[in-house]
Amino acid sequence: MANRALDGVGGFLDDRFRGAKSFRTLFKKIFPDHWTFLLGEIALYCFIILLLTGTFLTFFFQPSMTDVIYHGSYTHLDGIRMSEAYASTLNISFDVRGGLLMRQIHHWAADLFMAAIFAHMLRIFFTGAYRKPREVNWLIGIVLLTLGMLEGLFGYSLPDDLLSGAGLRILEGVMQSIPIVGTYLAFFLFGGAFPGHLIIPRLYILHVLLIPGLILALITAHLFIMFHQKHTQMPGKGRTDKNVVGAPLYPYFMAKTGAFFFFTFAALALASTFAQINPVWLYGPYTPVAMSAGSQPDFYMGMLEGALRVMVPWEWNVAGHTFSFNVFLPALLPLGIIFTAAALWPFIEQWITGDKREHHVNDRPRNAPTRTALGMAVITFYGVLWLEGANDIIADHLNIALYTTTRIAQVSMFVAPVLAYIITKRICLGLQRKDLHLLEHGVETGIIRQMPSGEFIEITRPVSEEEQAKLAFPARPPGLPAPDSADENGIPAPGTRGAIGKVRARLNTILTESVELPGSNGHTNGHGADGSGQAQDEPEHAAVPAGGVPDGSQEIAPGAGQADSGSSGDDAPDQ
Amino acid sequence: MSETNGHGELPDETPDETPAGPHRVIGTPPPAEARTLLGGREPDGDRPAPRELPADPADLRKAKVAERLVAACFIVAMLAGIGFIAAYIGLEVHSVDAVLRSNLALGTSLSVAFLGLAFGATIWVRHLMPEVEITEARKPLASPAEDRAAFAETFTEGADASQFAKRPLLRRTLIAATLPIAVAPIVLLRDMGPLPGTSLRHTVWRKGLRLVEDVSNTPIRPADFSSPGGMITVIPEGYQDDDDALAKAATIIIKFAPGELQHPTVLNWTVDGIVAYSKICTHVGCPVSLYEQTTHHILCPCHQSTFNAPKGAQVIFGPAARPLPQLPITTDAEGYLVAQSDFHEPVGPSFWERG
Numbered sequence: 050m051a052n053r054a055l056d057g058v059g060g061f062l063d064d065r066f067r068g069a070k071s072f073r074t075l076f077k078k079i080f081p082d083h084w085t086f087l088l089g090e091i092a093l094y095c096f097i098i099l100l101l102t103g104t105f106l107t108f109f110f111q112p113s114m115t116d117v118i119y120h121g122s123y124t125h126l127d128g129i130r131m132s133e134a135y136a137s138t139l140n141i142s143f144d145v146r147g148g149l150l151m152r153q154i155h156h157w158a159a160d161l162f163m164a165a166i167f168a169h170m171l172r173i174f175f176t177g178a179y180r181k182p183r184e185v186n187w188l189i190g191i192v193l194l195t196l197g198m199l200e201g202l203f204g205y206s207l208p209d210d211l212l213s214g215a216g217l218r219i220l221e222g223v224m225q226s227i228p229i230v231g232t233y234l235a236f237f238l239f240g241g242a243f244p245g246h247l248i249i250p251r252l253y254i255l256h257v258l259l260i261p262g263l264i265l266a267l268i269t270a271h272l273f274i275m276f277h278q279k280h281t282q283m284p285g286k287g288r289t290d291k292n293v294v295g296a297p298l299y300p301y302f303m304a305k306t307g308a309f310f311f312f313t314f315a316a317l318a319l320a321s322t323f324a325q326i327n328p329v330w331l332y333g334p335y336t337p338v339a340m341s342a343g344s345q346p347d348f349y350m351g352m353l354e355g356a357l358r359v360m361v362p363w364e365w366n367v368a369g370h371t372f373s374f375n376v377f378l379p380a381l382l383p384l385g386i387i388f389t390a391a392a393l394w395p396f397i398e399q400w401i402t403g404d405k406r407e408h409h410v411n412d413r414p415r416n417a418p419t420r421t422a423l424g425m426a427v428i429t430f431y432g433v434l435w436l437e438g439a440n441d442i443i444a445d446h447l448n449i450a451l452y453t454t455t456r457i458a459q460v461s462m463f464v465a466p467v468l469a470y471i472i473t474k475r476i477c478l479g480l481q482r483k484d485l486h487l488l489e490h491g492v493e494t495g496i497i498r499q500m501p502s503g504e505f506i507e508i509t510r511p512v513s514e515e516e517q518a519k520l521a522f523p524a525r526p527p528g529l530p531a532p533d534s535a536d537e538n539g540i541p542a543p544g545t546r547g548a549i550g551k552v553r554a555r556l557n558t559i560l561t562e563s564v565e566l567p568g569s570n571g572h573t574n575g576h577g578a579d580g581s582g583q584a585q586d587e588p589e590h591a592a593v594p595a596g597g598v599p600d601g602s603q604e605i606a607p608g609a610g611q612a613d614s615g616s617s618g619d620d621a622p623d624q
Numbered sequence: 625m626s627e628t629n630g631h632g633e634l635p636d637e638t639p640d641e642t643p644a645g646p647h648r649v650i651g652t653p654p655p656a657e658a659r660t661l662l663g664g665r666e667p668d669g670d671r672p673a674p675r676e677l678p679a680d681p682a683d684l685r686k687a688k689v690a691e692r693l694v695a696a697c698f699i700v701a702m703l704a705g706i707g708f709i710a711a712y713i714g715l716e717v718h719s720v721d722a723v724l725r726s727n728l729a730l731g732t733s734l735s736v737a738f739l740g741l742a743f744g745a746t747i748w749v750r751h752l753m754p755e756v757e758i759t760e761a762r763k764p765l766a767s768p769a770e771d772r773a774a775f776a777e778t779f780t781e782g783a784d785a786s787q788f789a790k791r792p793l794l795r796r797t798l799i800a801a802t803l804p805i806a807v808a809p810i811v812l813l814r815d816m817g818p819l820p821g822t823s824l825r826h827t828v829w830r831k832g833l834r835l836v837e838d839v840s841n842t843p844i845r846p847a848d849f850s851s852p853g854g855m856i857t858v859i860p861e862g863y864q865d866d867d868d869a870l871a872k873a874a875t876i877i878i879k880f881a882p883g884e885l886q887h888p889t890v891l892n893w894t895v896d897g898i899v900a901y902s903k904i905c906t907h908v909g910c911p912v913s914l915y916e917q918t919t920h921h922i923l924c925p926c927h928q929s930t931f932n933a934p935k936g937a938q939v940i941f942g943p944a945a946r947p948l949p950q951l952p953i954t955t956d957a958e959g960y961l962v963a964q965s966d967f968h969e970p971v972g973p974s975f976w977e978r979g
């Protein structure tokens with residue numbers, strides 16, 4: 050009977066659209082599996098949930114700043130002057146059945162959306178999944194993150210409560226600080242002096258139409274590209290840059306991802322049932338005269354808030370004009386630099402390593418120590434400013450003087466990232482040495498045996514094929530030719546000539562610093578000869594025997610190989 | 625609901641579970657299959673294509689248990705869904721308590737419904753669908769060289785036929801024609817708002833305008849202060865409903881004991897130790913609303929700029945770069961506090977034209 054339905058419906062459609070072949074290909078598409086691949090899906094499902102709940106909210110929300118006197122169900126605010134926007138938000142919360150639930154799901158979904166995008170992006174970065182051919186999707190992701198931040202900011206400004214009004218006031222102040230055009234920008238956005246009567250309707254149309262439209266278009270492009278290029282996969286047995294290993298879309302991935310959509314929705318519904326979010330009725334309507342202490346923006350804005358707080362009062366007056374460095378520098382610079390650097394990174398890395406190959410098997414973060422360390426440094430910088438964005442609350446809870454928290458942040462925003470870089474790099478190199486040890490000596494089984502000589506030894510077993518494939522996936526990007534290498538005619542290798550070439554060679558040494566693991570099977574299957582041009586191994590890492598494990602072999606005898614893997618390391622933090 | 629399975633995570637093939645299904649490499653198929661995949665010839669009836677997915681899971685007994693479990697999850701989801709509708713119909717809102725009750729009922733039933741579906745579907749995939757791992761070859765993403773060459777040829781032919789390359793006059797005038805139109809949308813935005821002019825330099829404060837307490841809107845006599853103390857928010861009389869005016873004119877007054885007020889506070893602008901400062905923070909414009917009586921520090925809650933109240937509200941900490949402007953005040957004939965004039969400098973955040 051399934052076939053009758055197939056013939057009927059499928060036949061009807063195929064008669065008109067000729068889809069049998071393409072849909073067969075679609076259904077058979079292979080999706081690799083790894084839990085971190087779910088992060089992007091969470092973001093996608095949150096967006097769908099935002100569309101659904103947001104549409105519900107539009108049926109009741111009034112994006113108007115016209116003054117009304119409130120006489121609704123929330124009696125604490127009875128008789129108070131407020132904007133229609135705020136009154137309708139109270140109405141959604143107290144007089145529309147399910148309205149509060151939808152508002153809360155919408156807000157929780159917005160937070161989860163942003164959190165998932167951040168986490169997704171970090172996953173892509175730390176596993177090197179942005180590398181060729183996926184640079185364009187990486188760029189789309191950064192634009193999506195930016196749009197998400199704007200969309201969220203505009204969204205939580207809509208209810209026009211005391212908290213969101215303060216957020217808008219800050220937005221206006223920041224815009225005004227921009228040299229030359231700032232005042233005009235602010236006046237055009239707000240339709241005159243702050244607050245005016247236009248900002249809520251304007252933000253509304255941006256929030257419900259323009260930005261969601263852009264996000265939808267970009268998500269579509271993002272998914273199409275992903276679909277066309279196929280997922281990356283984590284290193285493992287039989288996985289190479291030339292294949293993709295997993296289960297087909299139909300029925301496996303469809304069912305899994307459907308389940309995951311339900312999990313996401315359930316988690317948001319649970320949060321919205323038991324954890325109150327943005328209780329705007331407690332804040333009261335916006336008035337430019339009042340402000341409550343301890344107010345916080347949504348978490349994805351916290352870093353900007355912290356940047357404003359940490360800045361020193363630096364302002365210039367030159368020839369009748371004011372440079373408010375204290376405002377526009379922290380508002381634009383830290384996030385601007387991070388996003389720009391993130392956008393350029395795939396290309397910078399490509400230039401430094403000279404690696405123009407396609408990559409479909411991800412790096413384990415430890416196997417790219419410098420990249421991982423850089424990422425951790427940026428996270429730390431962001432984290433310090435993010436915490437500073439809540440410094441009053443931290444000071445309160447930890448009983449530290451308020452000003453002390455800011456001074457700590459002022460120092461640690463420079464020091465902590467450097468420390469994070471150094472520590473992360475050491476940890477990565479240490480983990481790599483551990484992997485090397487495993488590959489060479491096998492896995493310790495915990496079984497102790499006494500030798501005839503009376504000596505005790507621990508029995509080890511060789512790493513399994515699966516472990517071997519995972520551990521030994523190529524650890525280092527292909528190197529440039531050494532800076533001073535020359536071919537037989539004495540001509541230096543291209544790309545390393547001149548001052549820029551020297552810088553590039555130096556950066557390359559730093560970026561490719563790594564413990565070399567033997568037996569990079571999967572790697573050599575995938576690539577031609579260009580992968581092996583690594584002439585400039587740093588001497589301290591050269592202790593690994595060149596022919597340690599032949600390509601593709603799985604057997605490593607216990608105790609075989611190098612006598613002491615520690616000899617390959619300078620100052621391994623572990624072992 | 626499903627203590628045996630699921631645990632809320634999606635299946636994640638553990639390496640030691642031996643795949644029950646076939647391991648087929650699609651990239652290197654037997655010749656017969658290659659034709660189907662590459663040549664697009666559908667398998668014909670007399671010789672069916674070999675199965676790629678097994679029809680049944682490895683362990684049929686376990687599958688039976690899983691089936692019951694999945695059905696149970698789905699039944700729970702269905703009941704919860706009915707519960708949701710019942711809660712919608714049965715529970716009124718219109719008061720805080722009622723709303724919280726309704727939210728609890730609707731939210732719980734919705735959560736359970738989705739959890740039921742989620743766990744059901746997860747158990748289904750993990751324990752009822754036969755496990756497979758399929759390896760598919762990737763094609764190189766770049767087109768073959770001949771395809772590129774052919775495209776380049778087509779493109780060049782088209783470009784030649786269009787005469788675009790050959791006739792620079794057309795090319796240049798076309799570009800010239802589109803430029804103004806491209807700028808037009810930006811020009812159209814001009815009427816989004818008025819030009820700032822000098823509006824940021826003034827507030828509604830003027831000579832003789834009374835200071836009234838915010839919220840109660842009552843005028844203030846110096847004698848109403850029994851002793852030095854806290855900070856009071858005042859607004860210009862008659863502007864209590866004008867947010868645009870208040871966004872610049874909101875003011876604070878603090879009474880000091882004789883001799884406490886010092887330079888650079890302008891003493892001529894104070895009455896009986898009462899000083900008035902703009903309430904709008906000079907950083908990015910939050911209302912400064914915290915006052916510490918012992919230290920006489922005014923604190924902005926937004927980014928913690930701290931102003932020294934007895935000394936002209938100078939900045940002693942935080943990102944604000946300028947003191948809060950002082951409002952000159954005096955008393956009128958009836959003895960109420962009034963402004964002597966507007967602020968003598970722009971209030972609030974800095975802006976480019978401020979100087």
Ligand code: HEM
Binds near residue numbers: 107156204205207256
């Ligand atoms: C990525 C997408 C989105 C994000 C991050 C987002 C975020 C937010 C946030 C944080 C709020 C404040 C909610 C509150 O606590 O009251 C909000 C309000 C609102 N959103 Fe969205 N939203 C998104 C998409 C949408 C869409 C697509 C629509 C409509 C089609 C929509 C309609 C609304 C409405 C009407 C409100 C005001 C209602 C209220 O505050 O009660 N949103 N949004």
Ligand code: FES
Binds near residue numbers: 906907908926944
């Ligand atoms: S607005 Fe007052 S410190 Fe930023």
